[in-house]
Amino acid sequence: MAWSENYRSRFLDVDLDKGRFRVSRTAFSDPAVFQEEKEKILYRSWLYLGHESEFPNRNDFLVRQVLDAEILVTRDSQLRVNAFYNTCGHRGALLCRERAGNKALLTCPYHAWTYRTDGSLLTRGKVGGYCKEMDDDRAYDLKPVPQLAQRGGFYFVNFSADTPTLDEHLGKAGEWIDTLLEHSAEGLEVISGLQEYQIRANYKLMCENSMDGYHLVPTHGSYLDYQRHMLKGMEVPSLGGHVIALGNGHSGLQSNLAVGRPIAQWMPSWGEPARTLIEQKKEELVGRLGQERGEFIANTNRIFCLFPLTLILDSQSIQVRTMVPIAHDRMISRIWLFGAVNEDPEIRRVRLEGALSFLGPGGFATPDDVEMLEISQRGYAIGGVEWNDISKGFHAGEDTADGELDQHIDNEIQMRTYWVEYDRIMNDGPSHDAQNVRVTEAAL
Amino acid sequence: MSAVVQELPRRLITRLTVEDFLYREAALLDAWKLDEWLALFDLEGSYEVTPVGIKDPETVSRAVAYFLVGDDYERLQQRIVRLQKPSAHVEWPRSETRHCYTNVIVEDENDTDVRLRCNFITRRMKRGVTEYCGTNLFHLVRAGDDFKIKAKRVILAQDVPYLHQGTVSMIL
Numbered sequence: 001m002a003w004s005e006n007y008r009s010r011f012l013d014v015d016l017d018k019g020r021f022r023v024s025r026t027a028f029s030d031p032a033v034f035q036e037e038k039e040k041i042l043y044r045s046w047l048y049l050g051h052e053s054e055f056p057n058r059n060d061f062l063v064r065q066v067l068d069a070e071i072l073v074t075r076d077s078q079l080r081v082n083a084f085y086n087t088c089g090h091r092g093a094l095l096c097r098e099r100a101g102n103k104a105l106l107t108c109p110y111h112a113w114t115y116r117t118d119g120s121l122l123t124r125g126k127v128g129g130y131c132k133e134m135d136d137d138r139a140y141d142l143k144p145v146p147q148l149a150q151r152g153g154f155y156f157v158n159f160s161a162d163t164p165t166l167d168e169h170l171g172k173a174g175e176w177i178d179t180l181l182e183h184s185a186e187g188l189e190v191i192s193g194l195q196e197y198q199i200r201a202n203y204k205l206m207c208e209n210s211m212d213g214y215h216l217v218p219t220h221g222s223y224l225d226y227q228r229h230m231l232k233g234m235e236v237p238s239l240g241g242h243v244i245a246l247g248n249g250h251s252g253l254q255s256n257l258a259v260g261r262p263i264a265q266w267m268p269s270w271g272e273p274a275r276t277l278i279e280q281k282k283e284e285l286v287g288r289l290g291q292e293r294g295e296f297i298a299n300t301n302r303i304f305c306l307f308p309l310t311l312i313l314d315s316q317s318i319q320v321r322t323m324v325p326i327a328h329d330r331m332i333s334r335i336w337l338f339g340a341v342n343e344d345p346e347i348r349r350v351r352l353e354g355a356l357s358f359l360g361p362g363g364f365a366t367p368d369d370v371e372m373l374e375i376s377q378r379g380y381a382i383g384g385v386e387w388n389d390i391s392k393g394f395h396a397g398e399d400t401a402d403g404e405l406d407q408h409i410d411n412e413i414q415m416r417t418y419w420v421e422y423d424r425i426m427n428d429g430p431s432h433d434a435q436n437v438r439v440t441e442a443a444l
Numbered sequence: 445m446s447a448v449v450q451e452l453p454r455r456l457i458t459r460l461t462v463e464d465f466l467y468r469e470a471a472l473l474d475a476w477k478l479d480e481w482l483a484l485f486d487l488e489g490s491y492e493v494t495p496v497g498i499k500d501p502e503t504v505s506r507a508v509a510y511f512l513v514g515d516d517y518e519r520l521q522q523r524i525v526r527l528q529k530p531s532a533h534v535e536w537p538r539s540e541t542r543h544c545y546t547n548v549i550v551e552d553e554n555d556t557d558v559r560l561r562c563n564f565i566t567r568r569m570k571r572g573v574t575e576y577c578g579t580n581l582f583h584l585v586r587a588g589d590d591f592k593i594k595a596k597r598v599i600l601a602q603d604v605p606y607l608h609q610g611t612v613s614m615i616l
Contacts, residue, residue, distance in 0.1 A: 362611070368534050
């Protein structure tokens with residue numbers, strides 16, 4: 001949908017003559033809006049659950065909160081992955097209270113109802129007193145979340161059954177996930193040490209912030225000073241690249257800023273042993289993928305946002321970040337760090353060093369982001385001012401919803417595309433395809 | 445007086461001595477005298493905050509798990525440089541902190557090294573109060589009548605996997 005006329009809704013104010021694209025602060029500050037978006041967006045969209053490497057073996061399980069629900073993920077005896085609501089079918093107690101483990105049978109502590117890892121009820125503990133037909137329709141099995149699907153080993157859930165499939169939802173952004181798989185012929189795995197922290201701000205601020213090239217220098221000056229120090233005389237590269245709208249609210253940011261990539265871009269501070277290993281890794285990449293693709297995988301930093309609340313970073317390392325929205329002004333942010341399976345320990349070490357120094361609640365950058373998010377949220381609570389501005393790079397004719405590519409990575413198309421999708425769903429608008437037809441007809 | 449001191453078991457004398465050191469260490473942090481705090485470290489010293497909820501927080505290496513903080517001396521130095529700049533926004537204006545150490549147990553000592561643990565409750569006051577609680581493992585090396593910190597490992601104790609307080613932006 002390319003903009004050809006001004007637009008005003010509860011959430012957006014688009015003025016083509018002034019080149020303005022503004023978002024209502026009520027989208028961050030109004031508890032009623034938060035409830036509405038839970039119903040219309042969050043409980044009807046695909047949300048990141050976890051990675052296959054976290055439950056590799058038969059009868060592995062883990063418990064993970066997604067939105068308000070505690071989800072029990074299991075790999076059953078047939079090695080199928082399942083996602084159940086973590087509540088006993090009998091009287092509702094939490095079934096698993098450990099965060100992860102391996103058990104063939106899951107027994108509720110209350111009355112000993114016991115389930116197999118495929119969710120089927122095996123026994124009610126004390127037998128007798130029940131009609132034998134009571135559960136011949138499996139009415140008491142664990143209840144699965146309506147939809148569970150994966151892309152390249154990354155699992156997502158959807159709390160509604162009647163939605164587009166995961167692949168349809170991801171669209172072009174799915175290819176951005178596929179690219180991660182090219183990092184290693186042996187696959188990816190989650191490195192132990194989940195980073196999880198509460199932030200007193202709306203989760204959409206995290207989506208904006210994670211994709212925001214504009215804030216890098218003002219917010220992260222002290223991190224950039226550190227990076228200059230660690231480059232030890234190497235020239236600080238300029239911030240080149242682009243941002244792109246990927247459709248369905250997703251967006252991507254791509255840059256060649258040399259931040260050091262364990263795959264396969266060496267940094268002087270990593271030392272000579274790592275240099276040899278990284279050069280070997282690059283040869284392996286080029287051998288496997290060809291010169292051009294190998295170079296791309298080795299050197300390209302990418303951050304992409306999967307609408308509505310998942311971010312994947314492929315920079316100093318691979319990280320998946322997702323949020324648990326708690327209230328309009330509170331979230332829990334989670335970061336999983338990924339490495340290649342069977343990675344050389346020295347490469348793993350530098351991967352962790354790079355990830356540590358920038359991101360995470362004890363890093364040199366994330367704490368300042370947290371501060372910016374929290375003071376923004378407090379700014380909205382003051383009230384009296386209606387709009388946030390995300391006009392940077394905006395112009396009439398911009399295809400905000402899908403396909404627009406901007407060569408300035410400090411522009412804000414990636415945020416606008418998120419908000420256009422948000423606004424469409426919240427106002428019960430038609431899908432993009434239908435909108436395209438409408439716009440084309442209007443143009444005729 | 446000195447006769448009384450001499451009658452104390454050696455481990456109690458060590459405990460009193462290291463407690464004195466720890467209280468000075470904590471006071472420097474609360475006063476934001478970070479250069480002086482850094483000067484307490486051995487040049488090969490490290491400062492770490494282990495991942496929340498990890499199985500083996502006392503022994504796990506930062507080369508294999510994703511720590512909250514995993515500083516060798518050079519990064520610790522840079523952390524101190526950063527924290528003293530107004531562009532370290534999260535700590536500007538600076539938070540008020542109070543580091544409280546208790547339950548000091550000397551676990552091992554010889555002529556050169558002392559290893560000890562203590563519990564801590566540290567409060568950070570900035571737009572509200574947040575509290576960090578857990579265990580510190582210190583590896584000290586003797587330096588004349590005083591000590592240098594060879595390693596300070598902070599292990600947060602909590603029942604949920606997430607940090608209530610958002611960040612560990614100040615030094616714990």
